Amino acid sequence: MTDSPELAPGTVLGIAGSPRRDGNSERLLDACLAGARAAGAPVFKLPVVEYGIAPCRGCNACSLTGECVVKDRMGEVYALLDSAAAVVVSTPVYFATVPAVLKALYDRCQPYWARRYQLGRPVPEKRPGGLLVVRGGKDPYGYECAVTTTRSVFAVIGLTVAEPLVLEGVDSPSDIGRHPDARLAATALGAGIAGSVARG
Numbered sequence: 735m736t737d738s739p740e741l742a743p744g745t746v747l748g749i750a751g752s753p754r755r756d757g758n759s760e761r762l763l764d765a766c767l768a769g770a771r772a773a774g775a776p777v778f779k780l781p782v783v784e785y786g787i788a789p790c791r792g793c794n795a796c797s798l799t800g801e802c803v804v805k806d807r808m809g810e811v812y813a814l815l816d817s818a819a820a821v822v823v824s825t826p827v828y829f830a831t832v833p834a835v836l837k838a839l840y841d842r843c844q845p846y847w848a849r850r851y852q853l854g855r856p857v858p859e860k861r862p863g864g865l866l867v868v869r870g871g872k873d874p875y876g877y878e879c880a881v882t883t884t885r886s887v888f889a890v891i892g893l894t895v896a897e898p899l900v901l902e903g904v905d906s907p908s909d910i911g912r913h914p915d916a917r918l919a920a921t922a923l924g925a926g927i928a929g930s931v932a933r934g
Contacts, residue, residue: 762920765918862927
């Protein structure tokens with residue numbers, strides 16, 4: 735699954751999961767990546783909405799080959815996921831889970847599942863992962879579905895993740911400005927992930 739240049743060694747890949755650019759979740763991701771960069775790690779930001787990822791067709795072709803038959807920019811995403819030393823996902827909460835653009839990326843990770851559980855290929859070595867969750871706070875069903883879905887994908891592609899960093903009570907695109915503590919926590923998270931990468 736290599737359709738784009740690999741990332742530099744030690745790179746922390748940040749996935750911005752919102753369909754809206756430069757909103758609260760992406761700004762929190764920017765703080766996280768800034769922390770990783772300040773700690774010495776190269777960083778790369780992937781805004782999912784810019785990639786136009788088609789949904790999984792459920793065709794099960796990857797069960798035979800371990801490769802996806804849908805030809806779009808998800809090919810680039812596979813290469814980024816494969817070469818990243820660590821991955822951080824930042825997402826808003828839409829109806830208690832992740833937005834459709836991010837869920838499409840998640841569902842297209844089915845080839846990793848097929849390789850592991852149907853084709854018996856070696857399990858990828860675990861790498862550090864991080865999760866940033868931003869929600870408005872009015873949905874009584876919370877955000878746990880977003881966390882669980884992300885953990886499921888992380889497990890298949892070989893990422894570990896500690897407790898997610900959750901920011902609640904933000905609705906308008908500028909609300910993140912009123913939460914300096916959350917930005918500091920995200921920066922610290924990025925620095926910690928970079929440190930884990932450096933330690934190998």
